[in-house]
Amino acid sequence: MGISQTELFPCGECGNQIAIEVHSSLNFSRQPELLEALLLGTLQLGQCEKCQSYLRVEPEFSVVDLKNNIWIGAFPAASLPHWKNCEDVCKKTFDKSFGPTAPEEIQEMGKTITPRMTFGWAALKEKMMLNQLRFDDLVFESAKAQLIESQAAPAPEEASLRLTGLDPQGFIFRWVHHLNDEYLGEKIQAPLNFVQIQQQSPLKKPDINERLKGGFFIDLYKLNSGH
Numbered sequence: 295m296g297i298s299q300t301e302l303f304p305c306g307e308c309g310n311q312i313a314i315e316v317h318s319s320l321n322f323s324r325q326p327e328l329l330e331a332l333l334l335g336t337l338q339l340g341q342c343e344k345c346q347s348y349l350r351v352e353p354e355f356s357v358v359d360l361k362n363n364i365w366i367g368a369f370p371a372a373s374l375p376h377w378k379n380c381e382d383v384c385k386k387t388f389d390k391s392f393g394p395t396a397p398e399e400i401q402e403m404g405k406t407i408t409p410r411m412t413f414g415w416a417a418l419k420e421k422m423m424l425n426q427l428r429f430d431d432l433v434f435e436s437a438k439a440q441l442i443e444s445q446a447a448p449a450p451e452e453a454s455l456r457l458t459g460l461d462p463q464g465f466i467f468r469w470v471h472h473l474n475d476e477y478l479g480e481k482i483q484a485p486l487n488f489v490q491i492q493q494q495s496p497l498k499k500p501d502i503n504e505r506l507k508g509g510f511f512i513d514l515y516k517l518n519s520g521h
């Protein structure tokens with residue numbers, strides 16, 4: 295089972311106290327309603343009783359979904375520049391749960407789990423959407439890099455392109471600010487088979503896969519952060 299507790303946060307508009315359930319670990323295979331809330335954007339979201347403003351507490355927890363073989367160390371958006379340190383924390387946390395000190399059957403289980411790390415709500419939602427769609431995130435990120443290059447409009451500064459939704463026409467992407475998760479610019483639509491299209495494109499850059507893979511952090515930000 296996951297771990298959570300209700301905490302009070304001051305409303306950004308009027309200062310009134312808002313009670314929000316804050317999680318330190320989530321187990322989506324046992325609490326599917328929390329996965330639903332993540333995808334809907336209501337996880338750790340509170341509303342002020344006095345002025346009706348919304349307040350969302352940034353993620354800082356670990357997520358496990360044993361049914362879908364994924365583990366995620368989720369950090370606040372503003373921690374992104376420190377991703378290397380965060381990755382060390384993730385490795386230790388993951389090892390504690392599934393490493394050599396865990397019971398043997400849990401260690402076995404750990405071998406089938408894909409460990410990941412995300413920053414902010416948009417990246418966490420994207421990772422879980424890809425997991426639900428059974429998409430390889432490494433392949434998806436490289437296709438996304440090509441999608442970005444094919445755009446006529448320049449990318450907004452300090453932003454990452456995130457998968458935010460799916461409709462009959464295809465995938466919906468939004469530019470999201472690195473440090474506060476705010477949407478920037480216009481949305482970008484891509485057909486459902488955009489990954490296959492990008493893979494067959496003569497512009498395909500095989501080195502992107504090489505540069506992204508390894509570790510817990512499979513994210514295009516790596517390409518721009520000097521590592």
Ligand SMILES: [Zn+2]
Pocket residue numbers: 305306307308309310342343344345346347
């Ligand atoms: Zn308020």
